[in-house]
Amino acid sequence: MALLGVLVRAVIIVVAAAAAVSGSGLPVPGFDGLAIGFYHETCPQAEDLVLAEMREIVQEDRTLAPALLRFMLHDCFVRGCDASIMLKSREKIGERDANSSYSLRGYEQIERIKAKLEDECPMTVSCADIIVMAARDAVFLSNGPRYQVETGRRDGKVSCTIDADNDLPPPGSNIVDLKIYFSVKNLGWKDLVVLSGSHTIGRAQCGSFARDRLYNYSGEGRQDPSLNTAYAPELRKACVAGDPFDKTYVDMDPGSPYTFDLSYYRDVYSNRGLFVSDQALLNDRWTRQYVERMASADSTDEYFRDYAEAMTNMGRIEVLTGDNGEIRKVCGAYVD
Incomplete structure (x- = not known):
């Protein structure tokens, strides 16, 4: 009977994973606290809302699709995928003030998407996850693949110019x-x-x-x-x-x-x-x-x-999950 119980539980896990992949939305464990469908319970419309807003953004200005794809690289390569690129600094010492960021575009669009998600699910979806989902949808809206993304990242609290200039x-x-x-x-x-x-x-x-x-x-x-x-x-x-x-x-x-x-x-x-x-x-x-x-x-x-x-793989760089980091209401909230 014990063996049968183990087998039944194994079948349930496999079925649940297959259901998530097929679109039922059940979370599938991923890397270091990330999961496909992480917001299934807390904000089930999150990915659809990001895609809908990205459609409007790209229709308004098609150059923003590649810009938002690049945005993910700049975020993830510097202190990991934690939305630290978004943080403003009163002393001009944040990543967005680095030489490597001088031509970067997408700050306003990430805030725009964040505002939509705040209306639907306040203080739930991280800016870090929005950047990753927006990059995926930028590729899709340029006739590329729309692959599944792991979510569950939290936002970092530190942003330094020197890191951006050294890590990219x-x-x-x-x-x-x-x-x-x-x-x-x-x-x-x-x-x-x-x-x-x-x-x-x-x-x-x-x-x-x-x-x-x-x-x-x-x-x-x-x-x-x-x-x-x-x-x-x-x-x-x-x-x-x-x-x-x-x-x-x-x-x-x-x-x-x-x-x-x-x-x-x-x-x-x-x-x-x-x-x-x-x-x-x-x-x-x-x-x-x-x-x-x-x-x-x-x-x-x-x-x-x-x-x-x-x-x-890039989306897994130095992620903050669980009790690490924070969820910000405004992605560019000033560094303390």
Whole structure:
């Protein structure tokens, strides 16, 4: 009878997990206190409300889809996925005041989504989870996958400029540095090459790449020799020579800048990656093989599966759960 009881309980657990995956909403335990369907009881409409608001945001301004996807990277790589990027600081010492955050957009949109959730479920859904859900929906609304996300994060109380400037990989990083930045966050080479594919949507300011790529490669006063010779003149027309403050925008994926597809990998394989860090993916055996495979793929199926896994991995970086952190009513609430 004891064995039978164990078997029955095992069947119940499996059925419950399958039901959650199939859409019944029952939470499925995830990583370190996270769960798929975490808000099933406390705010069952949370994910639907985020998606509905994201639809309106992207319809109003399609450039906000890639902006909010980037927003998650900036939050998770600095002190973990805890919405510390949102915190304002009276002394201008928070992450949002860092040099690496100067072109970041999405603060108002995260607050907008938070306000909707506060109306429905006061002091329940964390800003950290909103950032992760908004990034997922930004991908989906750009014709990418809509994968399940683990939720249950809590918001961090500390935000420091120096952390943001030290923890985010610069766009001029080589492959060795990129792998180090990612490994420190418990992300591997596959996460690196898959998440780099996020550059298939969005724009970049000339000041973030032109000096390294076009005018002063490795401090040698020349163009990056690996850059496609037909692509380089197009970029030169758009970007003032070596101006680090040039805010002119250039599409990162010129062929389909607002469609989540495999064009990024085809561009990188053809030496048309915008950043040095994009081109660097060809300088490692494993990342290069992945770029080659995606560049020649007939379907996005494999990439979409890999992307969902990589985003899940990034969403687990240094999370605060349980009694750690807090739930904020306003995501940008001032640091004490």
